[in-house]
Amino acid sequence: MRAVTIKDGELHVVERPDPEPGSGEVLVRVRGAGLNGADMLQRRGRYPPPPGVPADIPGLELAGQVIALGPGAARFSVGDRVMGIVAGGGQAELATVHERVLMPVPERLSWAEAGGLPEVFTTAHDALFTQAELEPGERLLVHGGAGGVGTAGIQLGRAIGARVIATVRNEGLRDQVAALGAEVIAPEGFGARGPFDVILELVGAPSLGENVGALATCGRIIVIGIAGGAKGELNLAALMAVRGAIHSSTLRPRPLEEKALTARALERSVLPLFDAGALEVPIAATHSLDEVEAAYERFGAGGKLGKIVLVPEG
Amino acid sequence: MRAVTIKDGELHVVERPDPEPGSGEVLVRVRGAGLNGADMLQRRGRYPPPPGVPADIPGLELAGQVIALGPGAARFSVGDRVMGIVAGGGQAELATVHERVLMPVPERLSWAEAGGLPEVFTTAHDALFTQAELEPGERLLVHGGAGGVGTAGIQLGRAIGARVIATVRNEGLRDQVAALGAEVIAPEGFGARGPFDVILELVGAPSLGENVGALATCGRIIVIGIAGGAKGELNLAALMAVRGAIHSSTLRPRPLEEKALTARALERSVLPLFDAGALEVPIAATHSLDEVEAAYERFGAGGKLGKIVLVPEG
Structure with a gap:
């Protein structure tokens, strides 16, 4: 198979042996693999992948067709359209993924949309509902509404009846973000x-x-994101005055069972909303594997609304 | 009735009209009323009581005998031993309290112990279990283990099988704190x-x-406490690295229904542990109403283990 690799900060597309699905895993022919901020960090050597994933193949999410089943894998059949978050290795023609972290792709979604869905919707859903326990009627502020997790969070908040306000620095993107359901x-x-x-x-x-x-x-x-700075002064008296809480989270380092739980939560609460047409995955651009350099550049440049998704042709 | 009052930072014991229990309230002859840090703040004008409580009578907890029932009050009978947190007005011979925030006093507890129980055990239980969801086997660190909430938190942690470590600045108190179940x-x-x-x-x-x-x-x-300082630098990257959370809480400003919920939680999970002798209320000193100045001084001086409790004789 062909795969994107990172070596000394440079992106290459190289030939690698086809991976073989292990126990409980399926082999997926990747049709869409979204780019994420963590890929940019990993390229700069600042987000080393956890043990057990291809060390030099980036990619934290994918969608594609099941083409082989490992021993014991039974949730999907060959030919099924699946998607999910992975700890790495998504930006390749083939990837092995444990069946418990995969979800079926809603029928109305394209490969690009499905390949750009898992990371941002899992992150936003986990943050808003599992961590912050957002409830209908509550007032939700999304800081950074034009980003991938931002657009997912706005839509999820609106879908359950929260009142959503989003900050967007780039004036040129504000109308598009507003169209997703936020002030x-x-x-x-x-x-x-x-x-x-x-x-x-x-x-x-x-x-x-x-x-x-x-x-x-x-x-x-x-x-969930700290690209704008990690350290700030916290006034505990002000926090206590409202009995407030500060939660934080990351998805990537979680063990298999926790990632599988997020997949079940999405299957239950989010995928039906895609089936119903209440949610969308905004796509800014798609690129072939060979255009990976351009894809990363486009991602890093910002000023876009929607996901950048690699769509391997193989 | 006689009551402690605060005027321009000075404590006085004054004669006031007996209060009358309103709808759902009971009239309590106060037999024990613990002192708390908030009383010291209120004396310095820095913790104004919420609306609806006696503005100048301090006291956030009490224990005593029911001597009259307001319209509709049915949880207790005249003569019952009750205790609970109040938004103010506890440091007096009589107090009216809504029956939903009162709890029965465990038989083995003295009036002083019962009068010093509600605030610290409610605070510690709410913090550890309702907010932080402490579970058996987890490692609990209590910062300030020699204080009232600290000694309650240590005992509650130990009682459910958490492994408890406590910091205590005063060397002279460390053995007493260790005896409560902490390293x-x-x-x-x-x-x-x-x-x-x-x-x-x-x-x-x-x-x-x-x-x-x-x-x-x-x-x-x-x-829960910020006497040592309210502002500090928070490193969000470090918090995210462990998917950590910072909760905060105060008891006093909560509405009646939330205080009643904390009373039900204590009745269910904490009072049986007192009945079983697994928990205790350390008492440092008791004082009559007339000794209120000495009681406040003793509280403010620190260096003690256990509660300072006013025990009106009336």
Whole structure:
């Protein structure tokens, strides 16, 4: 098979032996593999993959066809359309994935959409519902609404009846984000629009103080992204005054059983909303494996709305 | 009735009209009323009582005998021994309390013990179990183990089978705290004893960074006290690395229904442990109402283990 690899920060497409599915795994012919911020970090050597995954093949999500079953694998049949998060190795023509972390692809989704769905919707769903326990009618603030997790979080919040406000720095993207179901505002002075029951923080520490000050009683901040900065001053008196909480999370280092639980949660609560046409996966661009350099560049450049997805032709 | 009052930071014992129990309330002849840190803050004008409570009579907890029932009150009979948290007004000969926030006093407890139980055990139980979801076998660190909430938290942790470590600054108190069921250490360098699943923070911000660094995967910090400082630097990257959470809480501003829920939780999970002799309320000293100045001084001076409780004689 052909696969994207990272060597000394350079991207290459190389020939590798076809992987073989182990016990409980399926072999997937990858048809869509979304790019994520972690791929950019990994390229810069700052997000080493956990043990047990291809060390030099990036890719944290994929969609494709089942083409072989490992011993004991029984959830899917050859030919099924599947998708899921992986700890690495998604950006290749073939990948082996444990069947428990795979989900069926909703019929109406294209390969590109399915390949760009798992990471951001799993992250947003886990953050908003498993961590922050967002409830209908609550006020949700999404910091960084134009990013992948942001667009997923806005749609999920709207779908359950939360009132969603999103900050978007890039003025050119605000209308597109608003179309997903949020009231869109500039980041400056967002606190005056509070109080918020849940704040989904996808930017980082710069807003920490203002976030705490904008929390409603028993409000929750859930920190998922810190590209904008990791360290900030926390005023515990202000947090206690509203009995607030700060949660944080990452998906990648989780063990198999926890990733499988997130897949079950999506199957139960999110995929039916795709079937019903209530959610979408905005796609900014698709690229072949050979265009991987351009795909990464486009991702890093920002200023886009929607996922960048590799679509191997093999 | 006679009652403690605060005027311009001065404590007085004054004569006031007997209160009358309203709908759903009972009139309690107070036999024990513990002192708490919030009383000291209120005396300094820094913790104004919420609306609906006697503005100048301090006291956040009490135990005593039911001597009259308001309209509709049916949970208790005249003569019953009851105790509970109140939003203020506990440090008096009489107090009216809604029956839903009262609990029966375990038979083996003295009035002083019962009067010093509600605030610290409700706070510790709510923090450890409702907020931080402490589980058997987990490692619990209690910062400030010699304080009232600390001694309650240590005992509750031990009672459910958590492994408890407590920091105690005052060397002279360490043996007494250890006798409650914790391994006691000095605050300096506590992080090296981690990782901890739950950290009960009763001191404040000074340990914030080291706390985050000492969290186990999915560890929780619960901040209840900040006398040692309110502001500290939070490293979100370090928090995310362990998928950690920071909770905070205060009891006093909660509405009636939430306080009633904490009373039901204590009745269910904590009072049976008192009946069984598995928990105790350490008492440092008791004082009559007339000795209130001495009682507050003793509380403020620190260096004690156990509660200071007012025991009105009237």
